[in-house]
Amino acid sequence: MRIGHGFDSHEFRAGISLKIGGITLAHDQGLGGHSDGDVLLHAITDALLGAIAAPDIGALFPPADAKWKGADSAVFLREALKRVRDAGYGVANIDASLILAAPKIGPHAGAIRARVAELLGVAGDCVGLKAKTPEGLSLENTAVAHVVALLEKRPAKKLTADRARAKSKKKKSKKR
Numbered sequence: 444m445r446i447g448h449g450f451d452s453h454e455f456r457a458g459i460s461l462k463i464g465g466i467t468l469a470h471d472q473g474l475g476g477h478s479d480g481d482v483l484l485h486a487i488t489d490a491l492l493g494a495i496a497a498p499d500i501g502a503l504f505p506p507a508d509a510k511w512k513g514a515d516s517a518v519f520l521r522e523a524l525k526r527v528r529d530a531g532y533g534v535a536n537i538d539a540s541l542i543l544a545a546p547k548i549g550p551h552a553g554a555i556r557a558r559v560a561e562l563l564g565v566a567g568d569c570v571g572l573k574a575k576t577p578e579g580l581s582l583e584n585t586a587v588a589h590v591v592a593l594l595e596k597r598p599a600k601k602l603t604a605d606r607a608r609a610k611s612k613k614k615k616s617k618k619r
């Protein structure tokens with residue numbers, strides 16, 4: 444088994460849409476950043492990469508590279524997952540804590556967990572998500588995410604099945 448930890452923070456900015464965990468949430472501000480600013484997907488990506496001692500998200504997708512401007516952060520997560528599988532591991536579960544003043548995450552937690560589980564190719568009960576307000580942290584204008592990920596060694600047969608499933612999903616999403 445391997446364990447990884449990911450941390451990220453982004454500042455709220457007016458005039459952009461808010462994306463957390465691959466879901467767009469109704470709010471008067473979004474998270475700034477070079478990509479779509481999805482603080483949760485970034486922390487998950489770094490947790491996966493950290494678990495296999497791979498280069499981190501900033502090294503793989505440099506903010507200086509115009510290619511990643513406004514990018515869907517699911518692209519980063521998929522690359523991290525590919526590297527996890529190539530290293531012979533699969534995701535056992537992840538657990539995440541979000542810290543932000545607003546909006547309230549509770550009503551959206553189910554949708555976020557389902558989307559993250561779909562991106563990771565795991566069951567919904569393998570994605571933990573808690574949300575806290577930044578009490579005493581003076582971080583009213585910031586969203587913070589902490590994530591731990593547990594990986595387990597996969598038998599070759601299971602890995603081949605994982606890769607085939609990922610490939611057919613890719614094909615299907617291209618068709619759409």
Ligand code: MG
Binds near residue numbers: 451476
């Ligand atoms: Mg980030």
